Amino acid sequence: MADADKIALIGAGRMGGALAAGWLRGKGKVDPENLLICAPRATEEMGALIREHGLKRIDALGPRTAKGVGLVILAVKPHVFFEMADSLAEILPDDCAVISVMAGVNIRTMTELLGDRPIIRAMPNTPTAIGKGVIVCAANAAGETRRKEADKLLKVGGRVEWIDDERLMGAVTGVSGSGPAYFFLLAESLAGAGESLGLPRELAERLAAETLVGAGELMKSSGLTPQELRRQVTSPNGTTQAALDVMMGGSALPELMRHAVAAAERRSRQLGDSNRN
Numbered sequence: 001m002a003d004a005d006k007i008a009l010i011g012a013g014r015m016g017g018a019l020a021a022g023w024l025r026g027k028g029k030v031d032p033e034n035l036l037i038c039a040p041r042a043t044e045e046m047g048a049l050i051r052e053h054g055l056k057r058i059d060a061l062g063p064r065t066a067k068g069v070g071l072v073i074l075a076v077k078p079h080v081f082f083e084m085a086d087s088l089a090e091i092l093p094d095d096c097a098v099i100s101v102m103a104g105v106n107i108r109t110m111t112e113l114l115g116d117r118p119i120i121r122a123m124p125n126t127p128t129a130i131g132k133g134v135i136v137c138a139a140n141a142a143g144e145t146r147r148k149e150a151d152k153l154l155k156v157g158g159r160v161e162w163i164d165d166e167r168l169m170g171a172v173t174g175v176s177g178s179g180p181a182y183f184f185l186l187a188e189s190l191a192g193a194g195e196s197l198g199l200p201r202e203l204a205e206r207l208a209a210e211t212l213v214g215a216g217e218l219m220k221s222s223g224l225t226p227q228e229l230r231r232q233v234t235s236p237n238g239t240t241q242a243a244l245d246v247m248m249g250g251s252a253l254p255e256l257m258r259h260a261v262a263a264a265e266r267r268s269r270q271l272g273d274s275n276r277n
């Protein structure tokens with residue numbers, strides 16, 4: 001393969017490790033020879049991947065190792081990126097594109113620090129680690145030309161969605177980025193409610209977790225909307241109706257969700273504004 005196909009993965013923690021595992025173990029989307037791991041330490045999982053595929057790992061990109069790199073994946077915490085940005089800007093080839101999975105670092109900031117180049121900002125969520133995530137992307141004008149490539153690479157983490165207006169990334173964070181935690185809380189609360197009605201704690205936890213997973217899979221495989229599925233399982237005046245009347249009386253749950261997601265969106269904007277300080 002040509003040198004320009006070289007991909008440098010900067011940061012090999014949970015997210016970087018999950019992506020690399022997907023590229024190499026999943027459907028072999030990246031030739032191991034073209035993948036350069038740039039991280040001072042390798043996690044156990046990453047170490048295994050490095051040995052299994054004979055990957056090259058270096059502590060950090062330098063002028064020599066950056067030669068011919070056509071794509072950089074930024075999978076470090078934002079503060080680490082801000083520390084390394086100046087030296088990266090100096091050594092990255094002009095035509096090298098960037099895909100960032102960093103939360104809260106916007107394309108303008110990356111352009112200011114790394115120069116005008118194709119940049120794609122991606123917002124994954126935790127199920128990306130098992131290939132069941134959703135990853136929402138936005139690109140600058142130059143990044144549009146690398147969209148297909150990014151799509152293919154990020155797909156190993158789950159479903160890839162694109163937005164045209166990057167300012168919606170805060171709302172995305174509030175829905176899918178932070179979303180897994182809402183469902184964990186729902187399972188926790190449901191189990192707690194079962195326990196308060198006399199179910200043994202562990203049984204209540206299993207019932208709640210399996211119900212959440214089953215409902216999610218049903219939603220995905222049926223192709224029906226959540227609203228349609230809810231109506232299907234709600235017989236008039238039945239048990240489900242009794243519970244939903246409590247949750248939806250006065251729009252209680254939809255209203256609570258609206259406030260909660262708006263708070264996450266606000267926080268995402270605040271963090272985005274403050275993470276260079």
Ligand SMILES: NC(=O)c1ccc[n+]([C@@H]2O[C@H](COP(=O)([O-])OP(=O)(O)OC[C@H]3O[C@@H](n4cnc5c(N)ncnc54)[C@H](OP(=O)(O)O)[C@@H]3O)[C@@H](O)[C@H]2O)c1
Binds near residue numbers: 038125
């Ligand atoms: N995990 C998620 O679900 C998720 C979701 C959305 C967005 N993100 C974003 O993804 C990025 C990575 O998150 P993560 O969960 O993968 O965090 P993480 O597990 O802490 O991974 C960050 C990795 O970067 C390494 N690192 C530290 N200094 C470095 C350097 N100078 N050069 C290269 N690597 C360095 C860290 O190594 P040491 O630990 O040895 O210092 C660590 O392995 C973050 O920006 C986060 O906002 C993650």
